[in-house]
Amino acid sequence: xxxxNQHIAxxxxxxxxxxxxxxxxxxxxxxxxxxxEKEIVALMKKSKQKELRFVVNGDGKMWAWDTNDALxxxxxxxxxxxxxxxxxxKGVIIFFDVxxxxxxxxxxxxxxxLHNSTRPASKFxxxxxxxxxxxxxxxxxxxxxxxWTDA
Numbered sequence: 001x002x003x004x005n006q007h008i009a010x011x012x013x014x015x016x017x018x019x020x021x022x023x024x025x026x027x028x029x030x031x032x033x034x035x036x037e038k039e040i041v042a043l044m045k046k047s048k049q050k051e052l053r054f055v056v057n058g059d060g061k062m063w064a065w066d067t068n069d070a071l072x073x074x075x076x077x078x079x080x081x082x083x084x085x086x087x088x089x090k091g092v093i094i095f096f097d098v099x100x101x102x103x104x105x106x107x108x109x110x111x112x113x114l115h116n117s118t119r120p121a122s123k124f125x126x127x128x129x130x131x132x133x134x135x136x137x138x139x140x141x142x143x144x145x146x147x148w149t150d151a
Contacts, residue, residue, distance in 0.1 A: 012030060012031075012032060012033075013030075013031055013032060013033035013063065014028060014029075014030065014031075015028070015029055015030070015031035015063060015065055015069075015070070015075060015078075015079065016028050016029075016075070016078035016079060017029070017069070017070030017071070017074035017075045017077075017078045018074055018077060018078045019073070019074050019077065020077050020083050026078070027069070027070060027074075027078075029065060029066070029069040029070065030065075031043075031063055031064055031065030031066075031069070032062075032063070032064045032065070033061070033062070033063055034061060034062055034128070034130075035062065035064050035130060036130055037110075037130055037133065037134065040052060040064060040093060040110075040130070041110075043064065043065075043066065044093065044094075044095065045106070046066075047066040047067065047068070048066065048067075048068050049067055049068065050094065050095050050105060050106055051067045051092055051093065051094040051095075052064045052065060052066060052067060052092065052093045052094075053065055053066075053067050053070070053071075053072055053075075053090070053091070053092055054090065054091055054092070054093060055072055055075060055076055055088045055089065055090045056088060056089040056090075056124045056125050056127065056128045056131065057087070057088055057124060058087060058088075058124050058127070059127065060124070060127030060128040060129070061128075062128045062130065062131070063075060063079065064093070067092065072084070072088075072090040072115070076088055076090075086116065088124065089114065089116060089123075089124040089125040090114075090115050090116055091112060091113050091114040091115050091116075091125070092112075092113045092115070093110060093111070093112050093113075094110075094111050094113070095107055095108045095109070095110065095111070096108050096109050096110070096111035096147050097109070109143065109145050109146060109147060110134060110146050110147070111146070111147040111148075111149065112131065112134060112135075112146065112147070112148050112149070113149045114148070114149070114150050134146045134148075135148060
């Protein structure tokens with residue numbers, strides 16, 4: 001059962017993206033703030049390529065969105081007003097089917113690809129309750145297994 005604070009923190013969010021240079025275009029789109037696994041899977045199924053990008057800050061706050069909507073650094077700058085400087089964990093969550101040769105999978109196990117694993121920011125990912133729960137299922141069997149890759 002979820003705690004009250006966790007329930008309040010999980011919500012659909014209006015996210016923004018822009019780059020830190022003069023004349024950069026501002027883009028608003030729907031995403032998730034502190035999503036549960038169920039919310040992540042639901043948004044993945046709605047997305048065009050069946051994958052999500054995510055960032056996690058030092059406090060464990062996570063934003064996730066459709067891969068086609070924006071890049072990591074643009075979302076970090078628009079949401080915080082600060083340039084990315086290794087102070088966020090960033091990555092991608094996709095569906096993965098071991099028995100399929102397709103590039104894009106519409107279902108299957110979850111695969112988390114952490115982009116900045118060599119920086120200290122990778123520890124931020126484990127401050128988020130959802131990603132921590134997914135990481136605990138790395139050695140599970142069958143449909144419960146989560147694949148985890150440090151790129």
